[in-house]
Amino acid sequence: MPANLPPEYFEAEKKFKQASTIAEKLATLEDLIASVPKHKGTDKLRADLRRRASQLNKEAMALRKTKKGGRDSLYNVQREGAAQVALVGFPNSGKSSVLATLTNAAPVIADYPLTTLLPLPGMMPFENIQIQLVDLPAIGNESTDGWVSGILRNTDAFLMVLDLSDEPEIQIELILEQLGRWNIRVTAKESEDHKGIRKRALIAANKSDLPGAGENIQRFRERWGGTIPLVSLSILRKENLEELKRAIYDVTGIIRIYSKPPGKEPNLTMPFTIHSGCTVMEFAEHIHKDFLSRLKFARIWGSAKFEGQKVERSYVLKDRDIVELHT
Numbered sequence: 633m634p635a636n637l638p639p640e641y642f643e644a645e646k647k648f649k650q651a652s653t654i655a656e657k658l659a660t661l662e663d664l665i666a667s668v669p670k671h672k673g674t675d676k677l678r679a680d681l682r683r684r685a686s687q688l689n690k691e692a693m694a695l696r697k698t699k700k701g702g703r704d705s706l707y708n709v710q711r712e713g714a715a716q717v718a719l720v721g722f723p724n725s726g727k728s729s730v731l732a733t734l735t736n737a738a739p740v741i742a743d744y745p746l747t748t749l750l751p752l753p754g755m756m757p758f759e760n761i762q763i764q765l766v767d768l769p770a771i772g773n774e775s776t777d778g779w780v781s782g783i784l785r786n787t788d789a790f791l792m793v794l795d796l797s798d799e800p801e802i803q804i805e806l807i808l809e810q811l812g813r814w815n816i817r818v819t820a821k822e823s824e825d826h827k828g829i830r831k832r833a834l835i836a837a838n839k840s841d842l843p844g845a846g847e848n849i850q851r852f853r854e855r856w857g858g859t860i861p862l863v864s865l866s867i868l869r870k871e872n873l874e875e876l877k878r879a880i881y882d883v884t885g886i887i888r889i890y891s892k893p894p895g896k897e898p899n900l901t902m903p904f905t906i907h908s909g910c911t912v913m914e915f916a917e918h919i920h921k922d923f924l925s926r927l928k929f930a931r932i933w934g935s936a937k938f939e940g941q942k943v944e945r946s947y948v949l950k951d952r953d954i955v956e957l958h959t
């Protein structure tokens with residue numbers, strides 16, 4: 633045991649030892665690893681703890697395969713909010729930092745790779761809606777890839793976090809390659825066909841404050857600009873965070889619609905959220921299936937040529953339209 637371990641270490645160790653389930657063990661182990669100061673004297677301890685984590689992950693995976701349900705909750709994330717966006721990226725790129733900055737969640741953030749071992753959700757407020765972000769371990773890690781790929785398959789969109797100081801072009805290529813092995817492709821529009829799953833994605837090119845980031849982002853844009861939307865940012869300096877939030881909202885592919893009963897004021901605080909490209913009819917059905925037979929027309933405030941314009945059932949709605957349904 634190395635000398636001079638701080639009191640936090642012993643506190644975290646106590647919690648780890650008291651943990652009775654694999655779930656608790658994994659969660660407390662993250663804190664324990666984070667509590668070990670980094671210097672030569674603790675190299676071995678840190679390596680041991682990380683091996684322990686990897687072993688626990690394997691055990692948890694094995695348990696999951698034998699017992700259906702029950703234990704699954706550890707690796708499942710309860711969906712909340714208008715949409716779910718999963719964080720994808722290399723170790724140390726800043727995924728947990730993005731989650732900690734944009735949401736109410738408090739993940740462990742550290743300068744060693746493979747800090748995150750479990751999925752951790754957080755809610756990101758965007759104007760009048762909430763979007764769920766899900767922090768994940770880095771992909772390409774054998775002991776977690778099984779359940780991580782499961783979450784990626786089911787999520788609405790990816791936020792691919794890259795470290796701009798460390799060959800971002802290689803990072804994106806390896807991410808796309810790994811996704812490809814799971815039959816997941818990144819496209820402008822979410823869909824599923826015989827070729828596999830297609831998900832919308834956004835690149836968060838992080839650490840723009842570091843040396844070399846400027847040149848790297850320029851080269852990166854030349855290669856990838858126009859194919860996958862991209863925001864360059866620095867979590868450290870809190871740069872471009874508003875732009876990032878807006879882009880996350882855009883990548884979810886949802887729009888906000890306000891419903892207005894005829895002759896009454898719309899409720900502008902509680903929008904309905906639906907997929908972009910949605911028609912008046914689809915929106916009406918979303919509210920109540922009775923509209924399927926009863927809807928005659930709608931009036932629109934917002935995207936229509938003039939306020940309160942009468943439109944057909946096939947009219948395609950835009951973000952923040954106010955819709956008055958007539959039967």
Ligand SMILES: Nc1nc2c(ncn2[C@@H]2O[C@H](COP(=O)(O)OP(=O)(O)OP(=O)(O)O)[C@@H](O)[C@H]2O)c(=O)[nH]1
Pocket residue numbers: 721722723724725726727728729730740741742743744745746747748768769770838839840841842865866867868869
């Ligand atoms: N210079 C700089 N460092 C950053 C920035 N964002 C995060 N970091 C640092 O990068 C390191 C890794 O951050 P994390 O958020 O833990 O990275 P991660 O992608 O969650 O890492 P894993 O969980 O190991 O996959 C930490 O030391 C952060 O403080 C940034 O914008 N600039």
Ligand SMILES: [Mg+2]
Pocket residue numbers: 727728729740741747748767768769
């Ligand atoms: Mg992390």
